[in-house]
Amino acid sequence: MAQKKKEAARVVGQRQLAPGIFDLVLRTELAGQACCGQFVAVYPKDRSTLLPRPISICEADGAAGTLRLVYRVAGSGTAEFSGLREGDSVDILGILGNGFPVQKALPGMTALLLGGGIGVPPILQLAKETGCAKKIVVGYRDAHCFLKEDFESALQGHDGEAGKGSGVYVATEDGSTGTKGNVMDAIAANGLKADIVYACGPMPMLRAVKQYAQQENIPAYISLEERMACGVGACLGCVCKTKEPHHHTHVRNARICTDGPVFEAQEVDI
Template identity: 40%
Template sequence: MDLLARIERREEWGRVASEKAQAAGDGFLWRTADKSQGGRGLPAREATTPRPVPGRDEHRDGVLYVRLTLRAGELAQQAEPGQFVMVKADDGLDPFLRRPLSFHRINQERGEVQILFQVKGRGTGLLARRLPGDALQLLGPLGRGFTLEQRMFPENGAGTQRQRVVLVGGGIGVAPLLALAEKAARGGDEVLLLLGARSRDDLLAVSDFRALGAQVHLATDDGSLGHHGLITDLLDQVLREDAADAIYACGPLPMLKKVAQLADQFGRPAQLSLEERMGCGLGACIGCVVGTKGPGGQPTYKKVCQDGPVFPAQEVILP
């Protein structure tokens, strides 16, 4: 579905890299803008002064994360956790290609979806400048999302049992996991989030998971919050304690490889959300293929945009 969505709300988090800003204790920013705040939604100073280009000016060498709430009625009705949209970052022709972004949250009652992204390059940099009230061109929902595993107990009258669902996120890989956590919690599952990032300022949406009643364990590379080390160290521990029925992961490739290896070692089902550079998002350009195991274990290829982005861990061959 090709549609126009209206930006309702814009939130940003970021870390300025300059030593001066950090010395002033000003390394972490947070701004929120709502359509309801009047004008184009930003405080007067920001509405009247030229906005810096995120990732290029104030965030040079820093990090910027933006969350947009979009009014997109029909899309919200159809979207599933783990699926994504191709977003046109700017109304002009440059960049020409849309950028893939996952559903971060899906609210069918309000007809809203959220996207959460890290500014990486030109596309996300331009998208980060869009304001409440702006219209965004979207294509979606695309791909195959997460499937919540159900443990069947036929001896109990084909009933199902409350599952312990473990979500493993690395950095911005947390983006699609909140929508999944919401769905799992609605279905009565117990949710455990294991979230790792470079530093405490890169741990996003933690309060939203806690508000759902999810248990949250954190890890940072620099030890600034939670476990000092890799988030997969905590997954290892959880699996040793036999406290996971199914695992769902999104994050950097080395993290996904370790999750797949641990899931295999402990015999637990795992689903991985993969990222590949995408041209069309529709299965037409063959730009996003990934190696998979076909029938009889024969290597074959699948398209991340159409057959994924979520794959069973035992099916994909991670490079």
């Protein structure tokens, strides 16, 4: 496994995608090591905020040496990040977390890739890395469907099996775009079927995904973007209960920051 490294990344650019949603591109040596579902910890300069903020990798371009992070302003740390401009420097620690097991989506399968709210960004890199046919279902509050065009272009970039039978489906809570409701409503409304599920989103959505996967008897890999503190396995501020004892500690607990954030849905108590 690649060594975690703290590095001063250079801001290539930042733009606003929707109210309170920002799209930050960083130049960093860490870009070449990143896989879908992994994250970096971004350090605010304001020392009163202390801990770094975990943000998922939305896109990684190893050749260009860039990472794209898409985030919602939630509090002081992310508010500070929204002021970053081209040429600024920001400290990041990475690459963190296990990432989505894309190798489980075998040729001939159909994968459901589900993103809800601020869980949508990591689904973009996942869409680029999954080699089989995929149904991408993304859910938003309203018509600010950020990254929707990026998903459509990601599918156009796939030819052969990965492109055939693939599609992007949208759900909005207010019904302004796509299916009215959440990603589960969009799956039902479009009659989508799959052999494997990958998901990132709020906890109620992940619980519904877990139940759906159990009913359909298919594996589901969910990213638990819970609140974190140290981000490197030292503080136990992020543990979740697991079905099986941990291979190292032998207790039925896992640290989301190091053992996750991605888990097989039936393996965790959520």
